[in-house]
Amino acid sequence: MTHDLRLLAPALATWLTAAATIGLPASLTYALAAATTLAALYLLVTHRRPSRTRPNPAPSPATGANPHGGSTKTARPSSAATSRPRRWPTRRRPVGVVLVCVAASATGVALRATAVDTGPVRDLARNSRTATAEVVVTGDPQPRPGNGRRVIIIRARVETIPGAKVRVPVLLIASHDRWLHLVPSQRVRLHGRFVPPRGADLLAAVVIVRGPPAVLRPPSKIQRAAERVRARLRAASSRLPPDQRGVLPGMVVGDTSLLDPALADGFRAAGLSHLLVVSGANLAIVIGAVLGLCRLGGLGRRRAPPVAVLAVLAFIVVARPEPSVLRAAVMGLIGMLALFTGRQRQGMPALAAAVLLLVLIDPGLARSYGFALSVLATAGLLVLAPPWRERLARRLPGPLADALAVAAAAQLAVAPVLVMLSGEVGVVSVFANLLAAPAVAPATLLGALAAATAPFSLPLARLLVWPAGLAVGWIIRVARTAAALPYATIPWTSGGLGAATLIVAAGIAVLILRSRRMRLIVAAAMTGILIAVLVQRATAPGWPPPGWQMVACDVGQGDALALSTAPGQAVVVDTGPDPAPVDRCLRRLHITDVPVLILTHPHADHINGTSGVRRDRDVHTILTTSLTSGREARLTHGLPTRSAQAGQQWRIGDLTLSVLAPTATGPALAPEDDGTTINNASVVVVARRPGFSALLAGDIEAEAQRALESAVPPVDVLKVPHHGSRSQDHRFLAAAHASISLISVGEPNDYGHPSPATLRLLHHLRTQVHRTDKEGDIAIVRTRTGIATVPSRAP
Structure with a gap:
């Protein structure tokens, strides 16, 4: 099969130019655009003049005698006589077209770079000033784990700052939950600190927002209608099982607000994460269904494509203009244009044209991983x-x-x-996709029909959602089974x-x-x-080792520990930043019952994985500090919760838990607390059983450690506070007399954990240091001579 590749070079040139010039000084990008424009004009406009030719001499007689009696030979035409005007080199035109695309792409990047690098918003960012601004939300809020707490990332456009009207893109970093409820096109007022963007991005500033948004204008009518469709689809899916109601809206309109992060991680490990975002496959199913209905309704080849175009535009609005959606939409529109004009549709020209147009319209797509994945997947299917x-x-x-x-x-x-x-x-991704493929089209098509009917008839939408849920259930089963297989992914x-x-x-x-x-x-x-x-x-011997006493789970930059109390039962201390890693660790330990879940303090890297602990397990009691948060309350909803106080004791089997902190006169939370106060309010526990003891110190820092020096008993194992940060008290660590020190830390992390100074201090105390970022899950076992560590992977 041959492909028409004439648009491939211009599309790649446009894409690579935008990716390379984003982040460069605007003057350099303008210079590149000017140089390539001149080169393109030279190649496309100028050409070499044809060479002059001499007139052919009169031919001599082929035979016969000349006047002097000699014979005459046939005359050969000279090289000048046979020379022809040189044609304009055919290779010049493609090179010229490529240079035109390079110039256009560089010009687009330069114009946007000039807009974001100059003006009052960038001046505020350069000086790290705080100001009030009015912005228009341009993207869906995205919650992310931050420095000890959850943050919300939102793309927006600043339109008003004190004394000036502007129109430049910014990135908002907020923490108040009300930011999660915003919809694109809403206009809000905020107060925050403007700082320069770190990476190479076409942003005027990053705004660290303080407090909730003040809504000035509701969403546009189109966005209100789109949000109504999404909300009604969620309502129609509400009677499905939790996993199905989280996955179905993601497959249909890209709405993953109800998706369990642990399940999302399973889809990623199985190679099925592309099903959770709207892609070309979704759009192809929608277009095919619309064209089929048009054909059944008697619309001909000329009248069906406009109806399909309207359906595509509505689909883009509801699903949000994400990179994969835009790429698929432009390809689909180009294909329908070919159908409308009666020309044969070809895949590669449509893909190249989509890339060319989208990058010229929005150069930021050139550095979007989602856009790259969508384009490469389509190219693979075509080639x-x-x-x-x-x-x-x-x-x-x-x-x-x-x-x-x-x-x-x-x-x-x-x-x-x-x-x-x-x-x-x-x-296992190929085989997982092969098994899931038969259910994708029914789930997407029935889900799309449910989304279209939900705003008008919720009962009918619920009727359509039920068989779609069955198809989604099969996909979920495939994802979980594939992700649970040994060596489902190989480190690279x-x-x-x-x-x-x-x-x-x-x-x-x-x-x-x-x-x-x-x-x-x-x-x-x-x-x-x-x-x-x-x-x-x-x-x-396999892992976990038989008779394990405690396991420090590798959950990245966070804490999660399990203390064995009986076969299949364990006390869990903290849950890490995401549900998937702690769920995976507890599954390997075969834990199905959690008598006590201790959440040492309400920072995201210690509590956000709580739903992973609760998955398919019985959790009886939550023990937490008095400084709680709304996020913690939501994660522990429906479970008995108690506040830890110094002096409390809990006994589960032969395991005794003694609470050392916080005290009744613990620290008060300041309005502008940077996290230190909450860290120092962590629940500190000593766990003991015959032949084993451990000090679990949460994230307490040097100040709180000094207050506990006299209360710390000698133990076998020390969970080093705050991931081995620099804020450590020498006498607190020395009082534990621990032979083994565990540091739960992620690699890489932006905090410099563990601190080299803390590592030197621990080595000076002659304690063995073990780290989850180097050794994975780390089990503590009893031996004849004492205790030992068994890591899940070699350091």
Whole structure:
């Protein structure tokens, strides 16, 4: 199959130029645009003049005698006589067109860079000044874990600041929950500190917002209608099981507000995360359904595309103009234009045209990972899937060959970008997509019909949602099963180096597959490695080790610990920043019952994973500090909650928990607290059982540590406070006399944890230091000579 690649070079040039020039000084980008414009004009306008030719001499007689009696030979035309005017070189035109695209892309970036680099908003940012501004929300609020607390990221456009009217994009970082309820196009007033953006982005400033928003204007009529559709779809899905009601709106309109983060992590591990965002597949299903209905309604080829265009525009508004939605929409509109004009639709020109137009309209897409994933997946389906389908069809049934070719082509095309983002290579993703594929179209189509009917008839929408939920349930089961398989993902180097090495590895694999001898050698080597791994797993003890006393779960930059109380039962202390890692850790420990869940303090890196602990487990009691938060209350809703006080004791089996802090006269929370007060109010617990003891110190800092020095008993294990930060008291750490110190920390992190000074202090105290970022989940076990650590991976 041949592809029309004439638009490929202009599209790539436009994309790469925008990606390379974002972040450069505007003057340099203008210079690039000017230089490429001049070069393009030279190639497209000028051409070489044709060479002058001499007149051909009169031909001599072919035969006969000349006047002097000699014979005459046939005259050969001279080279000048045969020379023709040189044609304008055919390669000049494509190069000129590419340079025009480079110039246009650079000009667009330069104009936007000039707009954001100058003006009163950037002046406020340069001076880190605080001001009141009126902004228009341009994107959905996105909650993110922050420095000890949840933050909300919102893209917006500043329109008014004191003394000036402007129109520049900014990024808002807020913490008040009312920011989560904003809808694009709403106008609000805020008060915050303006700072320069850190990365290369077309933003005038980053605004650290204080307090809630003051709504000045409701959303536009279009956005109100879109939000009504999304809300009614959520209402129609409310009677589905929790997982299905979270996934279905995400598959249909990209609404993941009800999605459990642990389930989202399972979709990512299974290679199915693309189903949780609106993509070209969703739009193709919608367009196909609309065109089919038009055909049934008697609309011809000329009248059906305008109806489909209106459906696409409505779909974009409801699903929000995300990069994948925009790319798919532009491709679909180009294809329908081809259908409307009667010309044959071709995939690659449509994809290239979509990239070209979108990057020229919004250069910021050039650095969007979502946009890159969408484009690469579509390119894989267009280029790789057809020949693979033909080869597989020789040995497999047609539908199976189609599904396998599509899944493999899409996954292979996006693999380099996924490695750059996650540092992992999915092993089971192709098979997971193959199993989920039959349910995707029914779930999407029925969900879209439910979204269209929900604003008018909620009972009818609920009737449509029920079979869609069944299809979604199958997809969820596939995702969970695939994510739970051993080695579902393989660690890989992240970033550009990881992508480059993966491409090289793929090239080597292609060369190996093309040689029969190499295939045999590699197959023999892989068989030997597989046998060795199986023998090692059969002879080596598994993880977790039998008789474990405590496990520090690797939850990234956060804390989560489990204290064994009985088979299948454990006390859990903190839950980490996300539900998925702690859920995965407790599943490996086979924990189904949690008699006490201790939340040491209400910072996101200690409580946001609470839903992961509650998943498929019985949690009986919550023990927390008196400084609670609304977020903590929502996470623990429906469970008995008690405030910890110094002197309390809890006994579960042979495990005794003694609370050392906080005291009744604990710290008061200041209005502008930076997190230190909440850290110092952490629940501090000593856990004991025969042959084992541990001090679990939450995130208390040096001040609170000094207040507890006299109350600290000698223990076997110390959970180092606050992820090994610099704020440590030497006498507090020394009083524990711990032979093992555990640091729960993520890699990488922006806080410099653990501090080199703290590591030197712990080594000076002659305690063994173990870190979750280096060793994964770390189990503490009893031995004949004392206690020891068993990490889940080699440091």
